[in-house]
Amino acid sequence: MFTLADTPVKFVGLLVLFLFTAIWSGVELGRRQTGRQRLSNLLHLAMSLVMLAMVAQPTWHALLRTIGMPALLGFFGIAAAWFVFLAVDAARLGRRRSALHFVGHAAMFGAMAW
Numbered sequence: 001m002f003t004l005a006d007t008p009v010k011f012v013g014l015l016v017l018f019l020f021t022a023i024w025s026g027v028e029l030g031r032r033q034t035g036r037q038r039l040s041n042l043l044h045l046a047m048s049l050v051m052l053a054m055v056a057q058p059t060w061h062a063l064l065r066t067i068g069m070p071a072l073l074g075f076f077g078i079a080a081a082w083f084v085f086l087a088v089d090a091a092r093l094g095r096r097r098s099a100l101h102f103v104g105h106a107a108m109f110g111a112m113a114w
Helices: 008-029 035-055 057-066 069-092 096-113
Strands: none
Touching: 008 035, 035 057, 035 069, 035 096, 057 069, 069 096
16 A cells, blocks of 8 residues: 555555556446457456555445455456456467456456456
């Protein structure tokens, strides 16, 4: 956790970064898309909001009291599995670049669960 007083540049920088990714995911959700894309964008929005909450200790502790660590771990584990599924499906269809793309997303969601 970071504090505005101890690490102001890092604190504000992370807030701006994660707020941007949350807004980006929200904008993506407003576009026309398939069910797979919508679910993937919803998962990204949730991850962005959790990362945003992680920056400041009070919001992180409030999130943990509300949702709980086991639920967050389960959520991010299932989300990682979703992207593994997409990677395997893309590889099965011969879309190597798409498969690698989804592997990267699975790794990010796996890191959140770790």
